[in-house]
Amino acid sequence: MKAPGITHARSTSALLYLSGVSVSFDGFKALNNLSLLVEPGEMRAIIGPNGAGKTTMMDVITGKTRPDSGEVVFDGQADLTKLDEASIATLGIGRKFQKPTVFENHTVRDNLLLALAGMRSWYRLLTAVPSKAENDRLEEILSIIRMGPQQHMLGARLSHGQKQWLEIGMLLAQNPKLMLVDEPVAGMTDVETETTAQVLREVNKSHSVVVVEHDMSFVRALGVKVTVLHEGSTLAEGSLDQVSADPRVVEVYLGR
């Protein structure tokens, strides 16, 4: 017997494998025969104009939206089209939203504690006390996201940039194999953007990352392979210089 959601039909070395994925909402094709491969340890930037299907792609990978057709395989074996959000998160896919969503009525530390990998069973949480290992890990993450001094501040009182970092910290705490990061520098100052690029490069040392971003200088600062989405499918792939030299990409971005 195979476990539900696990299929051995495809063996691929890719960490994330999307093939022929289509999603339509009331006739509008948000994703149109989209294919994407992310290798283990890779960081990939995904760019594209508004409505290109970037967020829908994230929704499909994290189980929020079911594709009409196509394959979505994680880690060579798990069929993500058959699993719900919680199971996919437990398999090791973390997600940072476009709009920073931290728990406003919890302290920075509690936010990270809730995200920390491991404890998810409700009855064990009733009596759980943070272990030494968990506290050490929290300290470590607080220093990576540079928020040690703010650890007892409520989420609601953080600045926009601090919320973004806290969310990245929560992703780290979750310790997923793959991180999906949706527009991490939207609304950030130049200094904050630069810090975020550094933080992400640091994160990439131990995690695979997919970043969706509009900000070209940020994508350049990341210096990774870029996928351009347009009208729900892949338009071009390569280094930022390669894709920005591609006439089709120029046309999509600048109009005819």
Added chain:
Amino acid sequence: MVTRFLWQGMSHTLRLFVLLVLAIGILVPLSNLLLPVDSAFRMPSWAVQLVGKYLCYASLALAVDLVWGYCGILTLGHAAFFALGGYCMGMYLMRQIGTRGVYGNPILPDFMVFLNYKELPWFWHGFDSFWFAAPMIVLVPSVLALALGWFAFRSRVTGVYLSIITQAMTFALLLAFFRNDMGLGGNNGMTDFKDILGYSVQSDTTRAVLCFVSALALAIFLVISAAIVGSRFGKALTAVRDAESRMRFLGYRVERYKLFVFVLSAAMAGIAGALYVPQVGIINPGEFSPGNSIEAVLWVAVGGRGTLIGPVIGAFLVNFGKTWLTGALPEVWLFALGALFIVVTLLLPKGVVGLWNQFMNRSRERRAKAAA
């Protein structure tokens, strides 16, 4: 481990408050029983009964707050769980009447004789024993909450849709219990109770004990709720309230968290209802009326949603106001209730407890400024 679990959430204020609840539950009945009739400090019997009733309402309010204040589920049907617990107790009390009913039938309660029942309906069996009725008081509301919650939370019904479903549930039960062929007393419900565990429900001593037990139940519910809210489970619960989908993407099975508090809260409401019935001496389908559930939500809003002390204070304040107003100016009560709804929503989003905290913070700041 259990003691640590129970103490982890208890703040200093809450400990004092639990002691206060217990003190009320001990001193009010004792003053009625021990002090001479002409003493100024003696609580009259009707006041003991009233306090006992308020204590049951306070437990119901706490149950509502646990799901609404801490988990964001606005339930508009919690009085149904309260009434179901009450009906279980009512069935036990009916069976205790025995041959003392008007028709003197040793098995069948009066209303069944009147409606030409030949034998006891199947679901009445066992209710002659308190040790069967007691677990039913918890089980019946819990099972209903489990079934409703299972389907609603799994299909991700949230917000106003969930409120409407809970409201529909209590309304459906209201209509069902009104029917005579439900075998539960129909329109008139159940009344004329004689004994509980062999003691007369009318006697002052029994009333005193019931008032104390209601206070004890409330105190226990406060301690349990505090432990849950103060645990890591509680942190996860409020996180579900504030950002549900975020919790799903973190790998939490959100529906299980909701289901647990919903069922626990229904059980608490059921126990409160069971303690309420012998004190007021009647249970009828009116207890299922949607207005009752909405009033319970109002108690929580007045006292302070998302605090443990708030619902208790709210239940006492609003019900005291109701008792006083319906006596003094009966036609005004519903208008006062409506006005209260508006005032609390507009001016007191965090209720009386929130107002108090705000006041304390401000005076602390003023003192700090004066010192500096």
